Amino acid sequence: MTTTEIFLIAMCVILALPYLIWRLGRTEYFAPLVVVQIITGILLGPGVLGAAFPDYYQFVFNPEVVQALNGIAWWAVMLFVWIAGIELDVHLAWRHRVESGVTAGFALLTPWMLGAGVGLFLLGWQPGWIGSEAHSWQFVAGIGMACSVTALPILLILMEKLSILRLPLGQRVLRYASLDDIAVWGMLAVILTDWDRLGRQVSFFVGFLLAAWLLRRLMRRLPESDRWYISLVWLSACGFTADWAGLHFMVGAFLAGVVLDSHWFKQAHMDLLRHHLLLVIMPVFFLSTGLRTSWDIGGSAVFIAAALFLLAAVVGKLAGVALAGRWLRWPKGEAWTIGWLLQTKALIMIVFANILLDKRIISNETFTALLLMAIASTMLTVPMVAPRLRRWLSASPAQAAATPASADL
Template sequence: MNTTELFLIAMTIIFGGPYLVWRLGRTEYWAPLVVVQIVGGIVLGPGVLGAAFPEYYRFVFTPAVIQSLNGVAWWAVMLFVFIAGIELDLRAAWRHRRESSITAGLALGSPLLLGSAAALVLLAQDGWVGPKAQPWQFVLGIGMACAVTALPILILFMEKLGILRQPLGQRILRYASLDDIAIWAVLALILMDWQRVGRQLAFLALFALAAWGVRRLMQAIPERDRWYTALIWLAGCAFLADWAGLHYMVGAFLAGAVLDAEWFEQAKMDLLRHHVLLVMMPVFFLSTGLRTNWQAGGLAVFGAAALLLVAQLVGKLAGLRLAGRILGWPKGEASLIGWLLQTKALIMIIFANILLDKQVITAETFTALLLMAVASTMLTVPVVAPRLARSPASGATG
């Protein structure tokens, strides 16, 4: 078979397998389709399918097919991160700056500290630290991975739970938005290449100037032209960020963060996010699964994943409980918000992909982080739904 035919076989497997498991297994409550697709990517990777059926795996997933899939995955994840940047609502966070800063700070800082402590445990052992990582980069990277909240998936979950447009949902979006900015800022620090610092400073200066011009342009053109202009802006920013050594996904996030959501019709933005998740992101999940590695030993990888899961869960819930005490929240509200904000999924997987690309972590560490992200995301709805049903928090005005 030629590369096109093998590519189409791979695409059939990528879209067909997870969908059948999700639909026939009726997993929606505890594992939404996006989670099944992430797990499907792991199963189709070298650690499961490649180990069980090595000849079939090599037949379908040839280097040419993998390269083609990677191209789709790159664009998909850039669009996804770009949308996440656009959906940041910093104005609302500023209006409620005391509450938002205290909550976001503790929601990020507490799991960051515990995640960094877990990273120190891994640092003392062989096989977890990437070949190009300084110890501080590894510790800070793992700590931040434990602190991440997946804003786009959080939006999907809150839509499912019926609280997205309610006061509680809007408060949670403010907290997650502030943490999103901190996550990408820390990532830029980790990726700072002192040998190319001139390029990176040039990129930041050029980006600030270009962002000013693009913002003025966006306000001057009709909405139908803003969508095309936004895609050109996205591609250019991603290219320049990667050229500067910061990674193309940092550029994609920055490209979206400087645009105002109000310039785009909300219904169309929701549809775009939905269609990116439907049409292209499953390819990213597979390309992520292809990077998993179990060579450190299955038990060691699962043990590391469990350690990281406990660190991020305890850290997130403890941070929110402290915030609730400081701000005088009703009983049970801090725990409910904490469980929602511990959702990991895509953003943490994207974050971990970048750390792996830059050789800050090894494939074994990446696999442990991926398992942690899947577990934390699968816990969210089953834990939150019953708490929400018996809590008056969904109607809180904050």
Template sequence: MSNTEIFLLAMLVIFTLPYLIWRVGRTDYYAPLVVVQIITGILLGPGVLGNAFPEVYKFVFAPTIVHSLNGIAWWAVMLFVMIAGIELDLRKAWEHKRESSITAGLALCVPLMFGSVVAMAMLPTDGWMGSKALPWQFVLGIGMACAVTALPILILLMEKMQILREPMGQRILRYASVDDIAIWGVLALIMLDWTRVGRQAIFLVSFAIVAYLFRRLMQSLAERDRWFVSLIWLAICALAADWAGLHFMVGAFLAGAVMDAEWFDQEKMDALRHHVLLVMMPVFFLSTGLKTNWTLGGVTVFIAAAALLVAAISGKWVGVQLAGRILKWQKGEASIIAWLLQTKALIMIIFANILLDKGVITDATFTALLLMAIGSTMLTVPVVQPKLNKLRELIQRST
């Protein structure tokens, strides 16, 4: 078969297999299609398919095919991260700054500390920390991975549970938005490369100046032109950030963060996010699965994943419970918010991909983080939905 035919065969597998599992298995309550696609990516990776049928794996996912798939995956995830940046609304968080800062701060810092403890326990064992990392980068990276909230997936889950446009849903978005800024800021700190600190300084100064001019330009354009210009801006920011050593996904987030959501029709933006998830992100999930590795032994990786999952969930729960006591929330409110904010999925996987690409973590650590993200996301709806059914009146309560 030609490379084109093998590439199309890989695309056929990528889009067919997860859809059939999701639709025939009716997994949507426990595992939305996004989660099924991630799991399928792992199954098609070297840890499962590569071990069970090595010849099939080498044939379908030959280096040339993987290289082509990676190009699609990079652009897909850049679009997705840019949209996440655009959808951040820090003005509402500022309007409720005391509540937002207390809740977001505790929801971020407590799981970060819990995850950092697990990371420190992993440090003495070879095979977890990447070859290019310093211990503090590894510990901070793992801790932050436990603290991440996947804002785009959180939006999808709250839409499904019909609370996104309710007062509680909007509060949760405020908390997640504040944490999102902190997460990408910490990631930029981890990515600082002292051998290229000059480039990074040039990038940050230049970005501040050019972003100001870009905003002036976008305000003067009609909406139909803004869509095209935003893609050009995305490519420029991603290229510049990668050149500076901060990773192209940091640039993609910054590209979106300096744009205002009201510049675009909300329905069109929602449609773009859904279409990127439908058309392109499955390729990213497959390319993510191809990075999974079991060289330390499946049991060891699963133990690490379980420890990280406990740290992430318990840290988020404790942090939000503390915020609820300080802010005097009603009984049961903090539990619902904590479980929704612990949703990991895409953003944590993107975060882990960056850590892997930069040599902060190994393939084994990446696999453990990926399993943790899947577990946390699959638990969200089954845990939260019954709580909402019992405490539906909380949704209507304004801040």
């Protein structure tokens, strides 16, 4: 068979298998389609399919096909991260800066401390967790941030399914997640700082700020149809220059979106783009993520690490939001609901872990453990939140539609 034919076989598998599992298994309540696609990517990777059927795996996912799939995956995830950047509403967070800052700060710092503690434990437990190019502080800080991430795009999808996206509670959660995402990407830039390329990186940020200022002046004068084309060129340029500077093309993609105002694009068009992106090409990224999974240290050790990451992420996030709720005097039970909503990690944490793996901050085994943690934390969100929200909305619809006093601080 030709490479084209084998590539199309791979695409059939990538698109059909997770859909059948999701539809026939009726997994929507605890595992939305995107989560099933991530899990399927792991199953199709070298650790499962490659181990069980090595000849089939080598035939379908040969180097030429994998390279073609990687090209699609790079562009897909750049678009996804770019959309996440656009959807960050920094202005809204600033208007509610006291409440947003306190909540986002506790929700980020507490899981970061616990995650960093797990990172230190892994360094002393056995070799093989840290990447070949990493300093110990980079590894520990990276693990801490991975445990702190909240995936804003997936959070949007889940809250829409839970019918709270447009309620004040949903908008508050988005503010907290937005600030945390900015902090996570900022910390990532610090972790990836390459002192040998410091001059390039300084040049990148100076040039980026100047270019962003000029772009914003231009975008205000353009109709929406032109803004989309210019934005995609801007995305490609930012991804290239960030990678050239020694950061990562996804850092450039995120920054390319952050400097664009969401109101420049119709919300319906942005939602449709995200939907089509998840439908058409993001499954390829999930597969490429699965191809990176590894169990060389040993399956049991990887699962133990994943459990420790999950414990740090869940306990840290819930404890952090509970501290914020006590500080801001939220109604009883509200911190628990918000804490679980902010557990959603999925795609952004996987993107974050991919960057750490690309830069050799973490090993393939650590990447696999983080991937398992991201899946588990996301799958826990809806089952933990949905029953409480149903009781809350049915018991007091007026309360659900009201903005708490703490949100006006």
